[in-house]
Amino acid sequence: MWTVKFTEKEFREAVVSSMGIEPGDTVLEVSVGTGGNIPFFTKYTDGMIVGLDITESMHDICREKIERFGWRNVRLVQGCAEYHPFKDPVFDRVLIGGSINYFSSPKRALEEMARVVKPGSKAVVYEQITALDRMLGKTRLDEEWIPRQLEIVKFTHLFEGKFYLYVFEKKV
Numbered sequence: 001m002w003t004v005k006f007t008e009k010e011f012r013e014a015v016v017s018s019m020g021i022e023p024g025d026t027v028l029e030v031s032v033g034t035g036g037n038i039p040f041f042t043k044y045t046d047g048m049i050v051g052l053d054i055t056e057s058m059h060d061i062c063r064e065k066i067e068r069f070g071w072r073n074v075r076l077v078q079g080c081a082e083y084h085p086f087k088d089p090v091f092d093r094v095l096i097g098g099s100i101n102y103f104s105s106p107k108r109a110l111e112e113m114a115r116v117v118k119p120g121s122k123a124v125v126y127e128q129i130t131a132l133d134r135m136l137g138k139t140r141l142d143e144e145w146i147p148r149q150l151e152i153v154k155f156t157h158l159f160e161g162k163f164y165l166y167v168f169e170k171k172v
């Protein structure tokens, strides 16, 4: 059982600030869910924000929030983290957050992330570490999943070890 000592806002600010988003950047969030990170992206960029997710009902909720809150320059694409519909490499920043453990192939999803991010640009992955993960020693990505084009520029645990976070840079 967790004692929660942080707010969702603090958490999302910590994640999104680690992405180093600059004005005009195009951002892809893989597994965007209901769009919890989107308002934090828009603080940094007026460039295109793309949310990819496999689940239509998640998009329905996210679309309703886009309209309700007037988030601009956001596009939702239904698709799979393991096989993106995007040409490579078109994004300045890519985020995979809280979804690695859902994927049929995390390795394949990380390869796709590496393919669509521009050379010299950043990709960020975070994941929750559950009590079971901790017992199994799963407190970081499996090294074999990380594509060679991605260099780890930062690895950290957030909020007393409840999450891990990687910042990668795609080699030029």
Ligand SMILES: C[S@@+](CC[C@H](N)C(=O)[O-])C[C@H]1O[C@@H](n2cnc3c(N)ncnc32)[C@H](O)[C@@H]1O
Pocket: 030, 031, 032, 033, 034, 035, 036, 037, 052, 053, 054, 055, 058, 079, 080, 081, 082, 096, 097, 098, 099, 102, 103, 104
């Ligand atoms: C816990 S939610 C994370 C939402 C969001 N990243 C956030 O931080 O609020 C996990 C999401 O992963 C999506 N998902 C699961 N498997 C997927 C896959 N193979 N490709 C794309 N999205 C997937 C689910 O539909 C769900 O919206």
